[in-house]
Amino acid sequence: xxxxxxxxxxxxxxxxxxxxxxxxxxxxxxxxxxxxxxxxxxxxxxxxxxxxxxxxxxxxxxxxxxxxxxxxxxxxxxxxxxxxxxxxxxxxxxxxxxxxxxxxxxxxxxxxxxxxxxxxxxxxxxxxxxxxxxxxxxxxxxx
Numbered sequence: 001x002x003x004x005x006x007x008x009x010x011x012x013x014x015x016x017x018x019x020x021x022x023x024x025x026x027x028x029x030x031x032x033x034x035x036x037x038x039x040x041x042x043x044x045x046x047x048x049x050x051x052x053x054x055x056x057x058x059x060x061x062x063x064x065x066x067x068x069x070x071x072x073x074x075x076x077x078x079x080x081x082x083x084x085x086x087x088x089x090x091x092x093x094x095x096x097x098x099x100x101x102x103x104x105x106x107x108x109x110x111x112x113x114x115x116x117x118x119x120x121x122x123x124x125x126x127x128x129x130x131x132x133x134x135x136x137x138x139x140x141x142x143x
Contacts, residue, residue, distance in 0.1 A: 058115040094113060
């Protein structure tokens with residue numbers, strides 16, 4: 001779990017540096033698919049019992065899907081393709097949870113799936129607000 005938090009922090013630092021210069025679509029795609037690959041490996045890797053981490057686990061699920069969805073917007077760059085990626089991420093999250101039910105020392109959790117969907121939904125809302133403000137800004141500039 002500490003490795004996952006470290007990886008997210010490195011990605012966030014890199015994103016802050018890149019965003020200050022304007023992140024490229026290609027770089028966002030590389031980060032997205034790299035993060036997705038890492039998440040897949042971690043999600044399907046057998047875990048050792050580490051006690052009750054129920055609440056921390058939900059925060060990690062929310063955060064992981066929040067970051068993935070944000071990266072999806074950065075490389076999709078338009079709302080409709082972005083929504084398609086959001087749907088794909090939701091399906092991916094459900095599939096991973098189902099696969100965990102057949103993995104040794106892993107189990108399926110509906111709560112994890114809800115945390116995944118919540119991370120996706122929050123980014124969709126933020127992107128919608130951002131795009132609406134961007135459209136309003138362009139409309140005001142033209143007047």
